Amino acid sequence: MKPSPTIGIVGSAGTYGRWLRRFFSTHLGLRVLGHDPGDPDADPPQALLDQADVLLFATPIRVTAALIDDYVRMSAGREAGKLWLDITSIKQGAVEAMLRSRAEVVGLHPMTAPPKAPTMKGRVLVVCEARLDRWRPWLRSLLDALEGECVYASAQRHDEMMALVQAMVHASHLAQAGVLEEYAARLGGLEAIMPFRSASFELDVAIAARILSLNPAIYEEIQFGNTHAAEVLDRLLERLAELRDLVRRGDDEARARFRERFLRSREGFGARALAEGNYAYERVGYLLADLVGSRYTSVHLPDDRPGSLCTLLHVFERHGVSLESIHSSRTPGGEVHFRIGFVRGTDPAGLAAAVEEIGRSGIGRVLESG
Numbered sequence: 001m002k003p004s005p006t007i008g009i010v011g012s013a014g015t016y017g018r019w020l021r022r023f024f025s026t027h028l029g030l031r032v033l034g035h036d037p038g039d040p041d042a043d044p045p046q047a048l049l050d051q052a053d054v055l056l057f058a059t060p061i062r063v064t065a066a067l068i069d070d071y072v073r074m075s076a077g078r079e080a081g082k083l084w085l086d087i088t089s090i091k092q093g094a095v096e097a098m099l100r101s102r103a104e105v106v107g108l109h110p111m112t113a114p115p116k117a118p119t120m121k122g123r124v125l126v127v128c129e130a131r132l133d134r135w136r137p138w139l140r141s142l143l144d145a146l147e148g149e150c151v152y153a154s155a156q157r158h159d160e161m162m163a164l165v166q167a168m169v170h171a172s173h174l175a176q177a178g179v180l181e182e183y184a185a186r187l188g189g190l191e192a193i194m195p196f197r198s199a200s201f202e203l204d205v206a207i208a209a210r211i212l213s214l215n216p217a218i219y220e221e222i223q224f225g226n227t228h229a230a231e232v233l234d235r236l237l238e239r240l241a242e243l244r245d246l247v248r249r250g251d252d253e254a255r256a257r258f259r260e261r262f263l264r265s266r267e268g269f270g271a272r273a274l275a276e277g278n279y280a281y282e283r284v285g286y287l288l289a290d291l292v293g294s295r296y297t298s299v300h301l302p303d304d305r306p307g308s309l310c311t312l313l314h315v316f317e318r319h320g321v322s323l324e325s326i327h328s329s330r331t332p333g334g335e336v337h338f339r340i341g342f343v344r345g346t347d348p349a350g351l352a353a354a355v356e357e358i359g360r361s362g363i364g365r366v367l368e369s370g
């Protein structure tokens with residue numbers, strides 16, 4: 001095992017492949033080779049098999065196990081002593097295929113689309129250690145550098161969990177999106193419904209929109225490629241059908257049954273999960289409320305040093321502008337920015353002067369102001 005291994009990424013031109021290439025080369029300073037039929041300048045598979053100490057598969061779920069089998073055949077034993085990784089959303093097929101090689105094998109699953117940030121800080125990363133020995137210290141250093149919240153599981157347990165965490169969640173939101181589409185003609189589309197939103201509705205629509213915006217092949221495969229998904233969908237459908245039947249019946253007995261069968265889930269959740277979930281919801285609710293506030297300024301601070309936020313806030317203080325909220329986020333390009341909300345009745349002239357000073361002095365770059 002080398003301290004600075006060469007990385008080979010299969011699927012290097014894909015959404016995650018590109019993020020990983022940047023992570024390994026820029027963040028870790030490692031040499032990276034990549035193969036992808038979508039990139040005419042990519043390295044041939046043989047170069048990866050010859051030169052890469054760590055081979056990582058970041059390819060479409062549906063083809064990954066068969067592709068790994070091809071690499072096992074092409075590698076013909078050269079992989080002994082090396083480390084093979086994959087990031088497929090369904091782990092059993094890919095991990096079993098990698099185990100047919102002679103390499104050490106770890107399956108990874110980032111529980112997020114590629115972040116705008118350079119690492120996985122704050123995101124969950126599932127780690128399936130299938131055959132790990134000499135590469136263990138390097139894997140540890142990789143996981144540390146990724147800064148994700150690691151959870152360890154066998155590939156089978158991962159897939160069982162994902163039937164709940166992904167297949168059920170995606171299916172429920174895709175079903176909601178379909179119902180909203182059906183009602184759209186009568187009610188005037190989502191634009192007509194949104195003004196009536198609750199925070200729950202807004203979040204559910206955001207989740208559906210997120211799913212519908214990302215790679216459709218991933219969402220298809222998470223339903224069709226996870227052998228545990230159909231059973232979870234059966235359970236979900238049974239619950240919904242039972243609820244529908246009770247609501248149609250509508251008598252006191254049906255209501256009592258609803259309370260017992262549905263609202264009693266609070267006991268199953270347990271006091272702690274209820275309290276934590278409820279608190280998380282409230283925090284997100286405040287965040288959503290802050291983000292729709294119409295008096296705000298979004299500022300990127302180019303000078304990443306202690307005290308630069310304080311300097312920015314002093315500008316508002318000097319111009320007599322009171323802040324109501326402040327949140328950090330990232331632009332689609334990945335730049336950290338602060339969205340600052342102002343109290344009702346803020347003097348527009350004072351605010352304009354503060355915004356002007358921030359831009360002119362170079363303290364920050366004003367991205368948006370409302």
Ligand SMILES: NC(=O)c1ccc[n+]([C@@H]2O[C@H](COP(=O)([O-])OP(=O)(O)OC[C@H]3O[C@@H](n4cnc5c(N)ncnc54)[C@H](O)[C@@H]3O)[C@@H](O)[C@H]2O)c1
Pocket residue numbers: 010011012013014015016017035036037038058059060061063064067087088089090109110111112113114214215218
């Ligand atoms: N995007 C996400 O949100 C996300 C999150 C977690 C895990 N994943 C997993 O990451 C993997 C890649 O997802 P993605 O979103 O980057 O998909 P993608 O479609 O953007 O990228 C896949 C890449 O694989 C390439 N490819 C196809 N066949 C190949 C072959 N024979 N050899 C080499 N490359 C080949 C494609 O040309 C493409 O560039 C999937 O297994 C997915 O489950 C994705």
Ligand SMILES: O=C(O)C(=O)C[C@]1(C(=O)O)C=C[C@@H](O)C=C1
Pocket residue numbers: 089110111112113165166210214218
């Ligand atoms: O949209 C996101 O950032 C996601 O979390 C994507 C998501 C998910 O919806 O579960 C989708 C596929 C990946 O396997 C991991 C996570």
